[in-house]
Each structure stands twice: as C-alpha cells, then as structure tokens.
Amino acid sequence: xxxxxxxxxxxxxxxxxxxxxxxxxxxxxxxxxxxxxxxxxxxxxxxxxxxxxxxxxxxxxxxxxxxxxxxxxxxxxxxxxxxxxxxxxxxxxxxxxxxxxxxxxxxxxxxxxxxxxxxxxxxxxxxxxxxxxxxxxxxxxxxxxxxxxxxxxxxxxxxxxxxxxxxxxxxxxxxxxxxxxxxxxxxxxxxxxxxxxxxxxxxxxxxxxxxxxxxxxxxxxxxxxxxxxxxxxxxxxxxxxxxxxxxxxxxxxxxxxxxxxxxxxxxxxxxxxxxxxxxxxxxxxxxxxxxxxxxxxxxxxxxxxxxxxxxxxxxxxxxxxxxxxxxx
Amino acid sequence: xxxxxxxxxxxxxxxxxxxxxxxxxxxxxxxxxxxxxxxxxxxxxxxxxxxxxxxxxxxxxxxxxxxxxxxxxxxxxxxxxxxxxxxxxxxxxxx
Ligand SMILES: [Fe+2]
Ligand SMILES: [Fe+2]
Numbered sequence: 001x002x003x004x005x006x007x008x009x010x011x012x013x014x015x016x017x018x019x020x021x022x023x024x025x026x027x028x029x030x031x032x033x034x035x036x037x038x039x040x041x042x043x044x045x046x047x048x049x050x051x052x053x054x055x056x057x058x059x060x061x062x063x064x065x066x067x068x069x070x071x072x073x074x075x076x077x078x079x080x081x082x083x084x085x086x087x088x089x090x091x092x093x094x095x096x097x098x099x100x101x102x103x104x105x106x107x108x109x110x111x112x113x114x115x116x117x118x119x120x121x122x123x124x125x126x127x128x129x130x131x132x133x134x135x136x137x138x139x140x141x142x143x144x145x146x147x148x149x150x151x152x153x154x155x156x157x158x159x160x161x162x163x164x165x166x167x168x169x170x171x172x173x174x175x176x177x178x179x180x181x182x183x184x185x186x187x188x189x190x191x192x193x194x195x196x197x198x199x200x201x202x203x204x205x206x207x208x209x210x211x212x213x214x215x216x217x218x219x220x221x222x223x224x225x226x227x228x229x230x231x232x233x234x235x236x237x238x239x240x241x242x243x244x245x246x247x248x249x250x251x252x253x254x255x256x257x258x259x260x261x262x263x264x265x266x267x268x269x270x271x272x273x274x275x276x277x278x279x280x281x282x283x284x285x286x287x288x289x290x291x292x293x294x295x296x297x298x299x300x301x302x303x304x305x306x307x308x309x310x311x312x313x314x315x316x317x318x319x320x321x322x323x324x325x326x327x328x
Numbered sequence: 329x330x331x332x333x334x335x336x337x338x339x340x341x342x343x344x345x346x347x348x349x350x351x352x353x354x355x356x357x358x359x360x361x362x363x364x365x366x367x368x369x370x371x372x373x374x375x376x377x378x379x380x381x382x383x384x385x386x387x388x389x390x391x392x393x394x395x396x397x398x399x400x401x402x403x404x405x406x407x408x409x410x411x412x413x414x415x416x417x418x419x420x421x422x423x
Contacts, residue, residue, distance in 0.1 A: 034393045081373075088370055095354045098336070104356060161353070168374075307358075311333060314359035 025226055030156035033099040041225055044218065045155050046102050047116070048227065053093035054111045054118035058292050060086045062126040063135060071129060078175050079132060085168050092161040099157045112297050120278065121204050123286030130183055130190075130197035136176015138198070138205040138243070144169045145239045146209065154226035177246070184251045191251075198247070199255040206270075207278045209236040215275075240268050336385040337363040339370075341377035349381050357382075 017036035024031060031037055060083050067083065070076035094104055110116040121139055126132065147169065150162040183194035210216055210232040222228040230238075240259075247254050258271035280286065334356040340349035352371040357363035363382040371377065391399055407413045416423055 032393070034390070036393075084369075085373070088373065091355060091370055092353060098354070164353075307334070310358040310362060314362070318359060 025154055028154075028226070030159065031154055032156045040221075041227075042100050044222060044225070045158065045227065046097055046100050048222075049093055049097040049100075049158055050102065050107050050110070050116050051118060053090045053097060053107065054116060055122065056086050056090035056093060058111075058118045058122045058296060059139075061292055061295055062122055062124070062288075063132055065126050066129060066132050069129065070132075075179070082136070082172050082175065085172065089161075089165045089168070092164055093158075096155075096157040096161045108300065112293070112300065114284070114293065117282070118292075119208060120281040120286060121208050122292060123281050123289045124200070124204055125287050127200075128193050128197060130180065130193040131201070133176045133179035133183065133194065134197035134201040136172050136174075137180055137246070138176075138201045139208070140169055140172040140176060141243065142205045142208040142239055144173060145235050145242070149229040149235075152226075152229060158227075177250070180250055180252070194250075195252050198250075198252050202255050203273065203277075206236055206240070206273055207275075209233070209239065211275065211278075212273075237267055240270050244268050334358050337367070337382045338385050338388060339363075339367040340381040340383070341367075341371055342379040343377055345378060349379065352376075354385060 018038070021031065021035070021037055021041075024035070031041075063079060063086075064083050067076060067079050070079050094107060097107060098104060107116070111118065121142075126135070144166065147162050147166050151159055151166060153159040153162065180194050180198070183190040185191075213219060213231045213233045216232055219228065219231060223231070244254065244259065244261075256271045258269060260269055261267075262269045281289070284290075335358075336354055337357055337360075338354050339352045341352045342349045352367075355363065355366050355370055357366050360382060364380060367380050367382055372380070403409075
C-alpha cells in the first residue's frame with residue numbers, strides 16, 4: 001500500500017467490515033481515513049466538515065471589514081491574528097475532508113456555486129466596531145460550545161482538527177469580550193454601540209446551533225455514529241446559561257424579555273426563536289449572502305495567477321535541483 | 329493550474345528540542361520550500377515548533393488497516409519482551 005488516501009474498494013465481505021465499524025463506534029474508538037466506513041457516514045462527514053471549513057473562511061470577511069479601521073494598533077494586531085486563525089481553521093478542516101476522498105477544488109467549487117452551505121451567521125453585516133466584539137464573544141462563543149464536543153467525534157482527523165481549533169478559539173472569545181467591556185465602560189455613545197451590537201447578534205448566535213431537535217433531520221443518525229455528541233437544543237441551552245452571567249458582568253442586557261432563571265430546570269428559560277428568519281437567510285436572502293459569495297469568488301479568481309506562477313516555478317526548479325534537504 | 333494540482337504534503341513538527349517530530353496535519357503546496365513556509369504559518373503560529381519536516385504524502389507507504397491483525401500479530405505472543413513478564417524476589421532492588 002502506498003497511499004494515505006482512503007481505499008474504497010477492498011477485499012472481504014461487506015458484512016465483516018460493517019461489523020468492525022460498528023464495534024469501533026460502540027467501543028468509542030476513532031475511525032481513521034483508511035478504515036472501511038458506510039458510504040452514508042462518509043457522505044455525512046464530508047458535508048459537515050466542508051460546511052464547517054466554508055464557514056471558517058467566509059467568516060473572515062465580516063471581521064476583516066474592520067481591520068483597516070481598528071481603533072488602535074493593539075486592536076488591529078489582535079484582529080489580524082484572529083482573522084488569520086480563521087483561515088487556518090478552514091485549512092485544517094479542508095485537509096480533514098480530503099482524508100475522506102473529497103478534493104479541495106471540488107469543495108471550493110461547491111462553495112462558489114452555492115451547492116454547499118456555510119453558517120448563516122456570516123450573512124449578517126458588521127455595522128460598527130462593536131460588532132467585532134459581539135462576534136468574538138457570541139459567535140466564537142457559540143462556535144466553541146459546538147466544537148468542544150466535536151473534539152471527541154468518532155472520525156479521527158475531524159476530532160484532531162477540532163482540538164487544534166478549540167485551543168485557538170478561546171483567545172477569539174476573550175478578545176471580543178474584552179473589546180465589549182472596554183466599550184461598555186466607555187462613554188455613553190460607546191456603551192450604546194456595544195449594546196446595539198449585542199442586540200443584533202444575540203438571536204442569530206442562538207440560531208447557530210441549528211434547528212430545534214424535533215426539526216433537525218440529520219441529528220439522530222449523527223448521534224448514533226458519535227459524530228455529534230449533544231443535540232442542538234442541549235448545546236443552545238448550555239450557551240444561554242453561560243452567556244447570561246457574562247452579559248451581566250459586561251453591564252449589557254440580552255434582547256429577550258422572556259429570559260429568566262428557572263429554578264426547577266436549573267437553566268435559563270428563553271423566548272422563542274424566529275426560525276423563519278433563519279430559513280430566509282439560509283435560502284440566500286440574508287443581508288449579505290450575495291456580497292459574501294461574490295467576494296469569495298473574486299478572491300479565488302484574482303488569486304489564480306499566484307497559484308499558477310507558484311506551480312510554474314516549482315516545475316522549473318523541481319527539474320534542476322532534485323537534492324532536497326535531509327531530515328534532521 | 330488549480331490547487332489540486334499542487335501536491336499534498338504531510339507536516340511533522342518538533343515541538344521542543346529533545347522531542348521527536350510528530351505528525352501535525354497536511355497541506356497543499358507547489359514545492360517543498362512553499363510547503364515549509366505554509367506549514368510554519370499553518371501549524372506554528374503560536375510557537376508550537378522548533379523544527380518542521382514536510383513529506384510528499386505520495387511518498388508515504390502505509391500498512392493496510394485490513395492487515396491489522398496478521399501484520400501486528402507476531403508481537404502479541406511475546407510477553408517476555410516486557411519487563412513485567414519476569415518475577416523478581418521480594419527485596420531485590422534496582423532491577
Ligand atoms: Fe474558527
Ligand atoms: Fe474563531
């Protein structure tokens with residue numbers, strides 16, 4: 001065997017393979033790229049990991065929008081590091097998808113043609129500097145809540161990518177929180193700007209956990225395969241419970257009149273989510289869907305000459321010096 | 329020319345002196361030099377490494393998961409390769 005890529009056609013009856021797969025899942029062992037796996041498991045993972053990767057790189061746009069206008073050099077350096085991290089997250093995830101036999105170009109093509117989705121949260125605009133804070137605190141916060149359990153996902157490469165991502169995300173969330181805190185404790189206008197950003201980002205952040213459990217079509221199978229460890233509603237509740245006291249410390253309110261502690265449940269109750277908005281944005285009718293995809297396609301097309309030049313250079317020099325360096 | 333025509337590289341990072349390189353992940357790059365640079369930006373943004381290897385994925389020869397049992401079996405019936413196999417009388421020290 002001379003490849004790390006998955007083998008799709010291997011000897012032995014499918015029965016034995018399926019048994020080995022089921023046993024590995026039951027024993028909480030990880031599935032690795034070259035193991036046999038059901039086609040539907042592979043397809044589910046490719047879809048989920050691709051969507052996750054797309055979200056990371058599209059997510060660079062709303063924040064990058066503020067890099068040139070960051071209010072200080074410190075904030076600018078932080079924001080650049082964060083946006084660069086998100087590019088890295090995209091790359092970890094595309095690599096993970098490739099271990100399943102998907103090709104990078106094919107995935108990008110599906111993003112560009114709208115055949116694969118990205119998280120609908122990134123179709124909202126970043127209207128003020130405070131939005132950078134609200135995104136770090138709420139959007140990265142929701143992403144962390146989603147991603148921590150994915151570190152134990154049954155598919156090894158995805159789980160390992162998530163470990164790396166989660167380590168990096170905590171800085172994202174903290175810088176956002178710190179930014180909002182500075183505004184909240186600032187002038188009246190700054191405080192109002194922070195409050196306005198939180199008001200706009202709160203509900204879309206709750207939608208990031210996906211449809212309610214009774215309407216989520218892929219959830220049950222993904223839980224059985226241990227790709228997913230907790231239901232959408234469970235994670236959403238966990239996020240709300242974490243955020244309420246954090247908002248209090250910020251001196252900001254969350255835009256939900258029904259938000260209150262439920263002694264009996266040991267959780268915060270919260271108001272109904274407007275799922276019609278979620279589906280509208282998902283359908284492509286959010287405030288920025290078109291802008292985000294246009295920008296992505298343009299970046300890809302305008303970068304083509306760089307990719308071509310690098311490949312031409314590699315071809316030319318590969319022929320000349322085949323020596324390389326020794327590993328040490 | 330598209331990225332998929334750029335070969336895939338496996339990246340190994342030595343996190344500190346005294347430790348061996350471990351697999352960190354993979355990436356696409358047109359040549360080894362660019363693979364190294366990309367690996368630095370992708371896998372060591374927080375000083376995670378002091379040394380990086382990049383290896384074309386196509387150069388890796390891997391054992392097949394299907395051969396798992398027969399391939400690794402020879403080690404299974406040789407418990408005498410482990411120190412715990414041996415009985416040491418009570419009171420004997422530094423052994
Ligand atoms: Fe990220
Ligand atoms: Fe992030």
